[in-house]
Every structure is written in structure tokens, then in C-alpha cells.
Amino acid sequence: MSTGSKRLWQASPLTYGALILASLLSLFPFYFMFIVATRKLEVINAVPPPFSPGGDFGDNFGRVLDNEHAAFLYGLINSVIVSCAVTLSVVFFSALAGFAFAKLRFKGRNILLLAIVGTMMVPTQLAIIPLYGMMQDWGWGATLQAVIVPFMVTAFGVFMMRQYASSAISDELIEAARVDGCGTFRIFWSVVAPALRPAAGVLGLLTFMDTWNSFLWPYAILDSDTPTVQVSLALLSSAYYTDYAQVFAATAVATVPLLLVFVVFGRQIIGGIMEGAVKA
Amino acid sequence: MGVTPRRRTFAVAAIAAITAIGGLTACTKKNDEPSTPGEIKLVVDHFGEFGYDDLVKQYEQSHPGIKIELRKTAQLGDYRPKLVRYLATNKGAGDVVALEEGIITEFKANAANWVDLSQYVGDKSADYLPWKYEIGKTSDGKLLGLPTDVGGLAMCYRKDLLEAAGFPADRDAVSALWPTWDKFIEVGQQYRTKTGKGLLDTVTTAFSASLSQVGGDLFYDKDFNVVADTSPAVKQSWDLAVKLADAKVTAKTNTWSAEWQAGFQQGTFAATLCPSWMLGIIEQNSGAANKGKWDVAAVPGGGGNWGGSWLSVPTQSKHPKEAAELAAFLTNADSQVAAFKAKGPLPSNLKALDNADFQAYQNAYFNNAPVGKIFGEGAKTLKPVTIGPKHSSVKERAFEPALQAYEAGRLSAQAAWDQAIKDAKVQGAF
Amino acid sequence: MSLSAPPAPPQLVKPDTHRAPSSRRFRLSRWDIKYSPYIYVAPFFILFAVFGIYPVLQTARMALYDWNLIGDHTFTGLDNFTALMGDEYFWNAVKNTFGIFLLATVPQLLGALFLANLLNQNMRGRMFFRLMIVAPNVTSVAAVAIVFAVLFRRDFGLVNWVLGFFGVDAIDWKGQTWSSWTAIATMVDWRWTGYNTLILLAAMQAIPKDIYESASLDGAGKWRQFWSITMPQLRPTLIFVVTVSTIGGLQLFTEPVIFGDGRILGGAQREFQTIAMYMYEKGFNDLQFGYGSAIAWALFIMIILVSGVNYLLIRRSVK
Known part of the structure; x- marks a missing residue:
């Protein structure tokens, strides 16, 4: 990538203006969310709406915690567990399989790789109904296993790691390790895994965010006993009676972990998105 | 190349993932294993507001060793499919399950799913409104559900808004304003002229109320054939809804929508149909700031029964005896009075209806309206209607959407009716 | 592989073609080279088979039935x-x-x-x-x-x-x-x-x-x-x-x-x-x-x- 090199054109004030406007549009819904989350319930119906935050976040979030039906705190904890477990597993298995596809020779490699790429097109919706029945048969209905185990590997992850491993790891390095007597797993563990770290980091971030945000399947299989945070949000917002200050306080709290991840790892995420784009 | 720390984090991470998966159940709220030996945990599944929060605490205190969890689902539309799935997979249902009138017939059809409560609580037929008790039984006499509440009708109205529009605010005077639906429409038109706003929230609440007022066969006949297209009650109620829409006396705020909820606080509309279980919902939606502004008057066109539920025990419960006893407690006279005071569901227990405390009860939120008297008087004269198996699906997913589309001016009356009838056949298939 | 096993620092890696592997070790490494790749890609395919392919095929089957959760499964072809x-x-x-x-x-x-x-x-x-x-x-x-x-x-x-x-x-x-x-x-x-x-x-x-x-x-x-x-x-x-x-x-x-x-x-x-x-x-x-x-x-x-x-x-x- 040629990020650092000189560009042809110089940005004009108009460019800055347009970009600032785009940034504001990007941020406004977040800002609106925090305004409502920190103000009294009544402001949601105020015309015109307020444009500055207030001091009632504590009250609002207190009501979220008191709301047994939505079980928000459980949702938050469950989402952390689910997202971490899925992320670690996806990164691990993707690195392993990606390495095998990129650097090991075995019969049927290309066909298997093609199969993996092909499965990226299969929508969740296609599997969801039998999956539901399967989970119930196994007694996994409304358990966290049901939202973790089926997602422990992704075709995207394998594909991404394979692409990265192909270019980032030289065959000589692997040959050298092999000649030195390393078994394949040892090679993976001590030579390949460290080299895959940057890609693993990006894959991990993307997987974490995807899992944190996933909705359709958790919404179908989980209930108010074992919600993820998104299911809690949906439960909070679809009641007979919607306390928007409460819902927005919860939404803000559910969004903050992601924003933190984003602020800390933003560069890597952006790099990952852009690099993935060029490879594809 | 410092491999070790990286390797270690990787390994630790992998192990953490595996442990996390192994130990998941620790992080769920449901706890099938009693925390102390000998303790029994009972789960009560219900929707909306039943007013049981204090009652279960009371029961836990008087029954050491029993822990109760109330599992509330907000809307009946979300509640039913979940319950169907629990029963079909024979797993996950509460020990005590509330069944609403719109869904009980469907669930009664698979009687094997339910415990015959009479073996634990005996014959309670003398305690409840007879027709209500009968619906809780199967044709061969098994008692599958104990009656909770009935949905006696009233009209809740905003005192301040009517007054501002030049109408009397006193509840008797307001009741006298609209003895019939035609009179109600006249009032609504005057209100529209004065304020530019709709008097009633939406036509679908009037449709539901009217169904119960007309009574008889609604969407189904006695043999559970869908007769929505020929049923006089449906036609009459439909015509009423259309008339209300044509006269522009509604605020076009669909029930349960964001606009509807906001409308309670903002005074978008000044009246809504309130079966007594609706009182709690109105109070919550309107908020503390509007305390005393709502009041309760008579419904145009006479009494009717809209809604109301039963408590049942699924056979999959591990503690059917304790569950049945809890259901009996929650539906006894004292509990029904307490629930009424808490959230408004109108007792179906005869002793509760005769209870002096109940009859004298005034709801402070509703301008101290004597709701015990208002709802109690009509309760004993309520007429049963034929509630088919998929009553609530037909109502909520065929008729209400069609009426909303007509109300918003997006379908002609004929097109809306055709849509409703077509959808009723799909939704009502049993 | 034990977690505490000492790492193999890559700088030690140098060609040593004269070292004759013991025959057991040789067999092991041949097996390793030939078959271990399948083990590495297996988790993906096993999990995907169970939670991806099976349900998808099952969806295809169910689509040919009047399949109610309650228990009636009637084959109806392309109905x-x-x-x-x-x-x-x-x-x-x-x-x-x-x-x-x-x-x-x-x-x-x-x-x-x-x-x-x-x-x-x-x-x-x-x-x-x-x-x-x-x-x-x-x-x-x-x-x-x-x-x-x-x-x-x-x-x-x-x-x-x-x-x-x-x-x-x-x-x-x-x-x-x-x-x-x-x-x-x-x-x-x-x-x-x-x-x-x-x-x-x-x-x-x-x-x-x-x-x-x-x-x-x-x-x-x-x-x-x-x-x-x-x-x-x-x-x-x-x-x-x-x-x-x-x-x-x-x-x-x-x-x-x-x-x-x-x-x-x-x-x-x-x-x-x-x-x-x-x-x-x-x-x-x-x-x-x-x-x-x-x-x-x-x-x-x-x-x-x-x-x-x-x-x-x-x-x-x-x-």
C-alpha cells in the first residue's frame, strides 16, 4: 500500500468542509444517543429536542439495571463471554487452517479451499431453522453454547489468514524449520503464529465486533433468561411501555465497549479493511 | 525473536476460550439447580402486567423453601410463539404459565401438555365467574387453567384535555356524553373542531371493544371454522371502526407503537378503550407527570369482555404440585384484589368481586376513580364470546393491520376488508 | 504439546543435511507432513459440516415437507x-x-x-x-x-x-x-x-x-x-x-x-x-x-x- 507516499492533489478548504460535514453526520446519532441517555425521560418527546447532554445518566441506567425482564447486565456479561470465546476460537482455527492452505501441500487442497470460499455465500438464514431444532434437541436452547459453538469457525477467517500467510511467510523459513526437525505443529506454533499476528489482530477485532453485534440468531434462540446485549436491547425497546431514556442509556452502554475498541485499535481496523479490499 | 510470551498468550487465550465454553451455564440467569438443598424454584411465565410482583414475595415468605421467578414478556405476540416452542420441544416453559383468552383455545387443544389442576386444588367452580371457569376446562372436564382476570370495559379519558375543549370533565357527565358509539363520534367531531386533534387513539381499540360488546361467534364458529367473513359481530365492529376513521375522530396512533406511547404523555389523543388490565399500561406510559389527569368513564355501547387470562401448569414442570398450589394462590380472592390494586386486572373470583376492599378501591393515578365500583358492577353480567384457537393472531395480524391501513388512508374500505379476510384465512388456519 | 516446552528459536534453524533421522522419527515426520494438514483444516470442516452443511441440507429437506414444530411432518414435494x-x-x-x-x-x-x-x-x-x-x-x-x-x-x-x-x-x-x-x-x-x-x-x-x-x-x-x-x-x-x-x-x-x-x-x-x-x-x-x-x-x-x-x-x- 502506498499510504505514506505523496498524493497528486492538495486538499482544498472545500474538501475539508465536506469531510467535516460527513464526520458530523457520522457522529450525530451517537451524540443524540448520549443526549437522550443523560436526560430525563420527557425530553424524548420535546419539540425541539435538546442538543446538550444532561445529568440523569445514573438514574436512567439504574432503571436499566432494575429491569429484570431485559436482564441487561446478564446480557452485557454474556456478550463479553460469547464475543471473546468466538473471537479466540475463530482466530485460532483460522490461523491453523489458513496456514495449512497457504503453506502445506496436501491432496485436495485447492478443492477444499474453493469449498471454503464457496461457503462464504451461504446466508445464516439458510441454516437457522434446522439449527434451531438441533439446538433444542441437544438441550442447548437458550444457552450460550448455542450462540458460540456454531460460530467457532468462519470461512472468511480461514480465507483471510490464508491470504495473509501466503504473502507474509516465506517458504524458506518453513523449510528451514522443518530441516531443523520441527514438526508441523511446532512450525505453526513458533514460526507461523507469531508472523500471523497482525492479520490475527485484525481478524480478531472484526470477529469481536461482528459477534457483539449479531442479532438474528441470538434473537431466535435466546430468551430473556440468557440474553446477549443485543437481545436485551430489543427486549427493552419492544415492551408494552418504552422508557426511551432507559433504552438509550442501555444502548449507550452497549456501544461504549465497541467505541473503546475502535478508538484504541482504529488504525488497525482501518488498515485491515483497506488491505482486505486490495487483496479481494 | 521472542516467541515465548506470544506463544503463552495464544495458549492462554485458547484455553480461556475452551473454559469459557465449558463453564457457560454459570453465566445464565436461569438456575435449575436449587441454591440450597430442598429449595424449589418455580418460574411464572406471563406477558404484559399481571401485578404479581408483591404477591410472589409474600408467597416466598410464607412458603420457605420456594423461590419464584416472574418471567415477563411484554407483548402477547412475542409470548405465544415462545410458548409454542417450549411445549413443542418439551423444554423451557415456566412452571406456571399464563394463557390469554386469545390463545387458550389453541393451547387447550393439546391437553396432554397441561396438568389437570383439579387433582391438586380440587373443584373450584363455585369460586369464579362460571363461564370464565368453564373456558379453563377441557370438554372432558379436566381443569387446565385457573381464571385470573376478566377484561371488563371502560373508556379512559384525559380530564384536562376534555375540559380545555369545553366538555365536562366529571366522569358521570362524560359517561353521559357518549351512551352510544354514534354519540361518541359526535363528541369526537366536536373535539376535532375545537382542538384539531383526534379524541380516540386508534380505530383498532374500538374494534376490539366492539367485538366483545356484540359477542357471540367472532372469528370462529363453535366448530372452530374461520367465519370472519360472515360473522355479524365482526362486520358490525368493522363498520364501527370504519365509521370512526371516516369521521376523523382518531389520532391514528397504532397501538403499542412509539407514537402511541408518546401520545399518552403528550396528549396526542384524549381517550382510549381500557379493559381494566389496560390501567397499568396507561399509567406507565403516561408517567408520573400526568398523574390525576386520566379518569375512567363508561364505554359507549354497553359492557363487554376484552381479554383476561388463566394460569396453567405445563406437564413438563418438575414441581406440578407446588406449581398448582402457587397458581391457586395467585388466583384466590385476596390475590386478585391485590393484583387489581397493583396493575388493574379485574378479578374473576366471585369473592374478590364482593370484597369490600375491592369495591371501595379508588385508583389514585386515575384521579381517584372508584375503579372497583366501575369495573366490578359490570363484571358479573359479562357475556362470554366464542374465542377460536387463533383468535389473537387473526385479530392482531389480519384485522388490525387492515384497519390501520384504512385509518391512515392507504386502502379503500373494500380493499382493507378484502385484505383482512384474506389474511384471516391464513392466520386462522388451525 | 506441552505449554512449557522450550520454544524453538528460529535463529537456530540451519540446514543440517547430514543428520540422519532415526527411522521412527522419520516415519513420524512423513506422517506429519502427509496427514497433519488435514488435522489443521479439520476443525473448520467438522464444525462447518455440523453447523453449516447439515442444517442447509436439512433446510432443503424440510422445504419439501409440511413440517410443523408440533410434530406433523408430511412429505409434500414441491408444494x-x-x-x-x-x-x-x-x-x-x-x-x-x-x-x-x-x-x-x-x-x-x-x-x-x-x-x-x-x-x-x-x-x-x-x-x-x-x-x-x-x-x-x-x-x-x-x-x-x-x-x-x-x-x-x-x-x-x-x-x-x-x-x-x-x-x-x-x-x-x-x-x-x-x-x-x-x-x-x-x-x-x-x-x-x-x-x-x-x-x-x-x-x-x-x-x-x-x-x-x-x-x-x-x-x-x-x-x-x-x-x-x-x-x-x-x-x-x-x-x-x-x-x-x-x-x-x-x-x-x-x-x-x-x-x-x-x-x-x-x-x-x-x-x-x-x-x-x-x-x-x-x-x-x-x-x-x-x-x-x-x-x-x-x-x-x-x-x-x-x-x-x-x-x-x-x-x-x-x-
Whole structure:
């Protein structure tokens, strides 16, 4: 990538203006969310709406915690567990399989790789109904296993790691390790895994965010006993009676972990998105 | 190349993932294993507001060793499919399950799913409104559900808004304003002229109320054939809804929508149909700031029964005896009075209806309206209607959407009716 | 492998061709080289077989049955599909899905192209602007939908309030087809425009600069360069972006559900019920698993068709 090199054109004030406007549009819904989350319930119906935050976040979030039906705190904890477990597993298995596809020779490699790429097109919706029945048969209905185990590997992850491993790891390095007597797993563990770290980091971030945000399947299989945070949000917002200050306080709290991840790892995420784009 | 720390984090991470998966159940709220030996945990599944929060605490205190969890689902539309799935997979249902009138017939059809409560609580037929008790039984006499509440009708109205529009605010005077639906429409038109706003929230609440007022066969006949297209009650109620829409006396705020909820606080509309279980919902939606502004008057066109539920025990419960006893407690006279005071569901227990405390009860939120008297008087004269198996699906997913589309001016009356009838056949298939 | 085993530092690795491996070790390493790759790819295929292929095949089977969760499974052949072809609500859902998709994708791509073009310049705060515009992408769909549903309310919504200044009467966003599509498309665009901007930007940066330089020498202006150099070079990326948006767009679910107050019908007349929502309605609310499966397959076939068309376009453009 040629990020650092000189560009042809110089940005004009108009460019800055347009970009600032785009940034504001990007941020406004977040800002609106925090305004409502920190103000009294009544402001949601105020015309015109307020444009500055207030001091009632504590009250609002207190009501979220008191709301047994939505079980928000459980949702938050469950989402952390689910997202971490899925992320670690996806990164691990993707690195392993990606390495095998990129650097090991075995019969049927290309066909298997093609199969993996092909499965990226299969929508969740296609599997969801039998999956539901399967989970119930196994007694996994409304358990966290049901939202973790089926997602422990992704075709995207394998594909991404394979692409990265192909270019980032030289065959000589692997040959050298092999000649030195390393078994394949040892090679993976001590030579390949460290080299895959940057890609693993990006894959991990993307997987974490995807899992944190996933909705359709958790919404179908989980209930108010074992919600993820998104299911809690949906439960909070679809009641007979919607306390928007409460819902927005919860939404803000559910969004903050992601924003933190984003602020800390933003560069890597952006790099990952852009690099993935060029490879594809 | 410092491999070790990286390797270690990787390994630790992998192990953490595996442990996390192994130990998941620790992080769920449901706890099938009693925390102390000998303790029994009972789960009560219900929707909306039943007013049981204090009652279960009371029961836990008087029954050491029993822990109760109330599992509330907000809307009946979300509640039913979940319950169907629990029963079909024979797993996950509460020990005590509330069944609403719109869904009980469907669930009664698979009687094997339910415990015959009479073996634990005996014959309670003398305690409840007879027709209500009968619906809780199967044709061969098994008692599958104990009656909770009935949905006696009233009209809740905003005192301040009517007054501002030049109408009397006193509840008797307001009741006298609209003895019939035609009179109600006249009032609504005057209100529209004065304020530019709709008097009633939406036509679908009037449709539901009217169904119960007309009574008889609604969407189904006695043999559970869908007769929505020929049923006089449906036609009459439909015509009423259309008339209300044509006269522009509604605020076009669909029930349960964001606009509807906001409308309670903002005074978008000044009246809504309130079966007594609706009182709690109105109070919550309107908020503390509007305390005393709502009041309760008579419904145009006479009494009717809209809604109301039963408590049942699924056979999959591990503690059917304790569950049945809890259901009996929650539906006894004292509990029904307490629930009424808490959230408004109108007792179906005869002793509760005769209870002096109940009859004298005034709801402070509703301008101290004597709701015990208002709802109690009509309760004993309520007429049963034929509630088919998929009553609530037909109502909520065929008729209400069609009426909303007509109300918003997006379908002609004929097109809306055709849509409703077509959808009723799909939704009502049993 | 034990965790405490000493690491093998790569610098120790040097060719030592004279070392004769013991025969046992040799066998082991032959086995290792030949078969261990399968072990590494096995987790993916095992999990995918259980949670991907099996359910997909099962969906195909269920689609041929009148399959109720309660217990009746009657083989009905292609009846579900025949019924689907004549199901007005299914076609309505197809229309909505594609309608919302188009309404979302066209402005989204134009916006992304525009922003990517702006960002592909020398400027201060490049990273800052990139972070800003891609921030919406990290938020959960449910959160986005809840916030936008409030912004798009009829009676007390911010959008109607702003439109009021321009003399527009309060719009019942949920009440009409065009307005509900617009509101949902706005949610989708807010979330994905920044993401696509970055992808297009990456592609723009990969275009060799000397092409532009020689064009400049020939006197081609900025606009001209954009059309005759940037656009043709971006074509494969654009098609990629469209393909990804299509696959995502055809599966649209969360935004319309939460926008419609959590109701699966998507408006009183199903103005914004998408295919995924209709599948959910039939499968999980009505518990007609067979019919729901047929809808799922129809959706999958559409995705394959659209992706196939895109693939052909890519091939043509590469040649």
C-alpha cells in the first residue's frame, strides 16, 4: 500500500468542509444517543429536542439495571463471554487452517479451499431453522453454547489468514524449520503464529465486533433468561411501555465497549479493511 | 525473536476460550439447580402486567423453601410463539404459565401438555365467574387453567384535555356524553373542531371493544371454522371502526407503537378503550407527570369482555404440585384484589368481586376513580364470546393491520376488508 | 504439546543435511507432513459440516415437507415452492428487499466514491477523517435501529422537526412504502458508507500514479482524470463492493424489525417486510418450518444468482 507516499492533489478548504460535514453526520446519532441517555425521560418527546447532554445518566441506567425482564447486565456479561470465546476460537482455527492452505501441500487442497470460499455465500438464514431444532434437541436452547459453538469457525477467517500467510511467510523459513526437525505443529506454533499476528489482530477485532453485534440468531434462540446485549436491547425497546431514556442509556452502554475498541485499535481496523479490499 | 510470551498468550487465550465454553451455564440467569438443598424454584411465565410482583414475595415468605421467578414478556405476540416452542420441544416453559383468552383455545387443544389442576386444588367452580371457569376446562372436564382476570370495559379519558375543549370533565357527565358509539363520534367531531386533534387513539381499540360488546361467534364458529367473513359481530365492529376513521375522530396512533406511547404523555389523543388490565399500561406510559389527569368513564355501547387470562401448569414442570398450589394462590380472592390494586386486572373470583376492599378501591393515578365500583358492577353480567384457537393472531395480524391501513388512508374500505379476510384465512388456519 | 516446552528459536534453524533421522522419527515426520494438514483444516470442516452443511441440507429437506414444530411432518414435494410462487406476501417481501437495497446502495456508492475521492488527497488529519466516517460501522445494528427509529418518529421525531423548517408536513415514516424504505435505507447507508469509502480509497491508492501524471501532462483536468482513469481502474472493486452489499442487503432483517416497533410484519400492509423477516414470520412465529425453509432457499438462490451475475461482470472486466 502506498499510504505514506505523496498524493497528486492538495486538499482544498472545500474538501475539508465536506469531510467535516460527513464526520458530523457520522457522529450525530451517537451524540443524540448520549443526549437522550443523560436526560430525563420527557425530553424524548420535546419539540425541539435538546442538543446538550444532561445529568440523569445514573438514574436512567439504574432503571436499566432494575429491569429484570431485559436482564441487561446478564446480557452485557454474556456478550463479553460469547464475543471473546468466538473471537479466540475463530482466530485460532483460522490461523491453523489458513496456514495449512497457504503453506502445506496436501491432496485436495485447492478443492477444499474453493469449498471454503464457496461457503462464504451461504446466508445464516439458510441454516437457522434446522439449527434451531438441533439446538433444542441437544438441550442447548437458550444457552450460550448455542450462540458460540456454531460460530467457532468462519470461512472468511480461514480465507483471510490464508491470504495473509501466503504473502507474509516465506517458504524458506518453513523449510528451514522443518530441516531443523520441527514438526508441523511446532512450525505453526513458533514460526507461523507469531508472523500471523497482525492479520490475527485484525481478524480478531472484526470477529469481536461482528459477534457483539449479531442479532438474528441470538434473537431466535435466546430468551430473556440468557440474553446477549443485543437481545436485551430489543427486549427493552419492544415492551408494552418504552422508557426511551432507559433504552438509550442501555444502548449507550452497549456501544461504549465497541467505541473503546475502535478508538484504541482504529488504525488497525482501518488498515485491515483497506488491505482486505486490495487483496479481494 | 521472542516467541515465548506470544506463544503463552495464544495458549492462554485458547484455553480461556475452551473454559469459557465449558463453564457457560454459570453465566445464565436461569438456575435449575436449587441454591440450597430442598429449595424449589418455580418460574411464572406471563406477558404484559399481571401485578404479581408483591404477591410472589409474600408467597416466598410464607412458603420457605420456594423461590419464584416472574418471567415477563411484554407483548402477547412475542409470548405465544415462545410458548409454542417450549411445549413443542418439551423444554423451557415456566412452571406456571399464563394463557390469554386469545390463545387458550389453541393451547387447550393439546391437553396432554397441561396438568389437570383439579387433582391438586380440587373443584373450584363455585369460586369464579362460571363461564370464565368453564373456558379453563377441557370438554372432558379436566381443569387446565385457573381464571385470573376478566377484561371488563371502560373508556379512559384525559380530564384536562376534555375540559380545555369545553366538555365536562366529571366522569358521570362524560359517561353521559357518549351512551352510544354514534354519540361518541359526535363528541369526537366536536373535539376535532375545537382542538384539531383526534379524541380516540386508534380505530383498532374500538374494534376490539366492539367485538366483545356484540359477542357471540367472532372469528370462529363453535366448530372452530374461520367465519370472519360472515360473522355479524365482526362486520358490525368493522363498520364501527370504519365509521370512526371516516369521521376523523382518531389520532391514528397504532397501538403499542412509539407514537402511541408518546401520545399518552403528550396528549396526542384524549381517550382510549381500557379493559381494566389496560390501567397499568396507561399509567406507565403516561408517567408520573400526568398523574390525576386520566379518569375512567363508561364505554359507549354497553359492557363487554376484552381479554383476561388463566394460569396453567405445563406437564413438563418438575414441581406440578407446588406449581398448582402457587397458581391457586395467585388466583384466590385476596390475590386478585391485590393484583387489581397493583396493575388493574379485574378479578374473576366471585369473592374478590364482593370484597369490600375491592369495591371501595379508588385508583389514585386515575384521579381517584372508584375503579372497583366501575369495573366490578359490570363484571358479573359479562357475556362470554366464542374465542377460536387463533383468535389473537387473526385479530392482531389480519384485522388490525387492515384497519390501520384504512385509518391512515392507504386502502379503500373494500380493499382493507378484502385484505383482512384474506389474511384471516391464513392466520386462522388451525 | 506441552505449554512449557522450550520454544524453538528460529535463529537456530540451519540446514543440517547430514543428520540422519532415526527411522521412527522419520516415519513420524512423513506422517506429519502427509496427514497433519488435514488435522489443521479439520476443525473448520467438522464444525462447518455440523453447523453449516447439515442444517442447509436439512433446510432443503424440510422445504419439501409440511413440517410443523408440533410434530406433523408430511412429505409434500414441491408444494411449498409452488405455494411460494403464488404467495403475494413473498413477492411483496422480494420487492421490498430489492427496493430498499437499491434505495440504499445507489446513494451509498455515490457517497462512498465522493468521500474516497476527497480522502485521496494530501491533507491534514487523514486518519482522523477516516476514523470519523467509519465509526458508524462499529456500532451494533440494534443500537442504530433504535436510535433511528426515534429520529424517524411521526409525531415527535427529529427528522420531521427539521423537515418542518422546509415546510414539509409531518411524515408518517412507517406508514408508506417510500418513506419506510427511505428511513431504513438511511440506517443502512449511515452504517456502511464509511466502510465502502475505505475500500474504494484503498483501490484508488493502488492505482499507479504515473498514469495520472502523464494524463496531467496531456492536459486532462481533475474531473476528466476521475472519469477516464479512476473509474475504469475501480471497476473490479466497485463490483466487489456491490456484490458484498447485495449479499448483505438481501439478508436485511434487524433494521426493519426494530424500525417497525419490533413487529415482524413490517408495517400494517407489510410496507417494509423483507424476505428475511417473512422467513422469520413463517418459521418462528407461525412455526411452519417447511414453508420457512422454502423461503430460505429462495433467498439463497437469489443471492447465488446476483453473485453469479456479479462474477460474470468481474470476469468480463478483467479480460
